[in-house]
Amino acid sequence: MIMKATLEFNLPEENSEHIRAVHAGAAWVALHDIDYMLRNHLKHGPTFNTADDMAQEVRRQINEALQLLDE
Numbered sequence: 001m002i003m004k005a006t007l008e009f010n011l012p013e014e015n016s017e018h019i020r021a022v023h024a025g026a027a028w029v030a031l032h033d034i035d036y037m038l039r040n041h042l043k044h045g046p047t048f049n050t051a052d053d054m055a056q057e058v059r060r061q062i063n064e065a066l067q068l069l070d071e
Helices: 017-020 024-044 053-069
Strands: none
Touching: 017 024, 024 053
């Protein structure tokens, strides 16, 4: 049995919601990458020179994902 789901948006009013749904996969990948980076840091020791360096990298990855969701 094949199941399908359809999302409908009233454009242009719900354009932001539409864009977020379309790019949800990219946001998931960004979260996965951040999780993997933090996992490696905890498991193998520091991977950044300072906590600020790590925070800046996490913010960079989050901002890349947010830019996709705000197009």
